Amino acid sequence: MLALSCDIVTVITVDTAIVITDDIISVTTSDKVIVMTVDNVIVNTINIVIDITGDIVIVIIIDIFIVNTIDIAIVITLKKFRNIPYIIISVGGEVPGEDRSSPFQDVLRYCMDSHKFEVEALTDLSEVHTSPGLDIGYKISVKGKDIIFTGGETKFGKNTWIIDVWKYDTFSHQWEVITKLQNVRRHHGMCIMGDCIYLIGGFGKYRMKLDSVEMFNCKTGKWSTLASLPEPAFSLAATVCNGKIYAIKSRVYCYDPQEDRWKIDNGDPPPFICSDALTYGQYIYLPSRYCSRLTRYDTTSNTFEEVGVFPHSKGAGSSVICDGKIYRVGISEFKAFMEWYDIEKDIFNSAQELDLFLLNNNLVSVPYIKDFR
16 A cells, blocks of 8 residues: 655545556545556656646655555655646757758757747757767657657668667656667657557668558557558658547558558648648648648548648748647748747747757657746
């Protein structure tokens, strides 16, 4: 049994024992039932665990833990947050120069205060790769508060593949290798559904285009080989919508995990090359770093619809949804601007110029609470 004392409920009696190895904790109270599924329980001096599945977010900050032969006693502080805020994080990219661009390894946080975007460095990518090129073809995606890094090759054609799959915890700011790739790949599609990481297509050894699809289950720690794409493809924009995976480039591929089967939407092809696939409701929004147009794909009717145009002609890197808005860094005459589209209001906007100008950087959105820093 696990005994907990906190400032909200004096004593919580827990019916389910805590299992540190499986990273799962279930909590039940007499007044109100709170069930928490926690991705990570790190037993260090200060530990933070969080559940973002419901309307109310419960955060446990573990101050002291005592492990006996039979029981585990933990003194904790419970904090409640409703409508937890999300922030935008930028990963990697390159700094443009007069003759050539140079790699940029920092992981940055955009401080969005009244649409004033300032940049704070959180960490760098030296853990992931030590000799990066300008575009090494790795992919990133978000699982809760963690950023997952997969694949890539540090020097094309030199057999310098990134085998380790890295996780960066945006709360503890710690790096961790969670597994190793079964098969090397770069410029692949990547998305996360539930506890599973999906890697789709890309390039493998000898620059062979891949149709293979693999899944890593973060809970079991096991890899699975799934049904292959209908055809080899690379640089796919992948996302999850209504329990299915969509991978989009010149065609729309849809994967049903229940049937382990891909199908091709035989309707009209995407109107342009999209850089990202961003899910909002039944729609998949498709921004591009190569043009200012924004379109969306309706997963119920399998049709494309033009949404509008961003203020600046090109995008510097990837795009991300945060707080109901699609953000991207627009570029114009070697200047960078944070611009966004408000999905509910159907309005395009552009903020002030950014001090830092990066190309080909990756944007993600993660939960953020100031007390964690």
